[in-house]
Amino acid sequence: MQQPQKNIAEPFSSYQLLVIALLALLQFTIVLDFMVLAPLGDFLMKSLSISPKGFGLVVSSYAFSAGASGIMAAGFADKFDRKKLLLFFYSGFIIGTLCCALATNYEMLLGARIVTGLFGGVIGAISMTIITDIFAVHQRGRVMGVVQMGFAASQVLGIPIGLYFANIWGWHSSFLMIVILAIMIAIAILIKIKPIDKHLAIQSDKSAFLHLWHAVSNRSYQTGFIATAFMGVGGFMLMPFGSAYLINNINITEAQLPLVFMFTGLAAVVVMPLIGKLSDKVDKFMVFTGGSLLAVVMILVYTNLSPVPLWQVIVINMVLFMGVMSRMIPATTLTMSIPDLNDRGAFMSVNASIQQMAGGIAALCAGLIVTQRTKSSPLEHYDTLGIVVSALILLCIFLVYRVSVMVKKKDAVLKIPAKH
Structure with missing residues (x-):
């Protein structure tokens, strides 16, 4: 009975802490690039005369190109040093x-989003693969709790700053801010991260296409892919029109909008490490179910709001995103545990592609x-x-339950004394 406690409390090495920090910063830029588009939606729709349908296409173009890129990259994802692969796609x-x-x-914006998606959509998968390679199963919940804080940090810092720049210098400046930060992170990864290539010694598929086929045809992997697809569809639907809804329906001003995102992000910053630790200690599926039920209640409240004071909008958004974050971490951690070492890159690439295309x-x-x-x-x-x-x-609860059962069986076979 003592061994699980030892595993759960296993500390990170100084190098692992460095990897976590750099991956969290990288995730911050990737998420911010995608997330800032929704808050800038009202700016873009008005300045470039874009209809809701046209703006939906701008958002989905990134997702579809990212999905296509992930499928194409999947066969090669386990053929290269993961650090080199990460830097290649991050440069693009x-x-x-x-x-x-x-x-x-x-x-031009539509074309630029397609290019960004072709490269950016694969980066999350590579990051998840690196985490699975470097960190033990009992550490991954805590790692994901920190790395996924890139989402929260984009809400607290990135989006408010991006909107502030957009109000002063125009929406173009928000993207320039991301470019400058990303260049600095890329240099740090190039200098500080060691090669990640242990998987190269156990590759058996000579053909990239054959390697991809082995990943997509695996029944166990397909269960994870289906769950990811429905997670993506449910997760991305509200996002594109969030700022337009707040401004045109709830009468939040453009000057107040950064406050909404900042406080929402602060709530996520507080809850994500806690959810990460909880996911390493108790049943991940139960954490996911609790977050899902909270999210459903708050979504129904949020989408039926009439104009209310700013503080009420902030509180509702904070609680809503607590529910959303409580779903993301346990679901992602469970999905990461599905593939074997020699298939991780391919699985993560295909999984990210499915998530992106579902989002599109x-x-x-x-x-x-x-x-x-x-x-x-009003919308x-x-x-x-x-x-x-x-x-x-609600449908995702059933699908993630199937993933949870499968991961528990795999852990039992490997004799890993942990609660999942």
């Missing part, structure tokens, strides 16, 4: 984000459900969107 992401900053019309479908569907008569009129049918998202979240 930086170039794509720079193109976003230089865009002057809708078509979600953004497109949201653009078809939500309508707006004029640039400044219509946002409450319908809330019902659809809630139903998908």
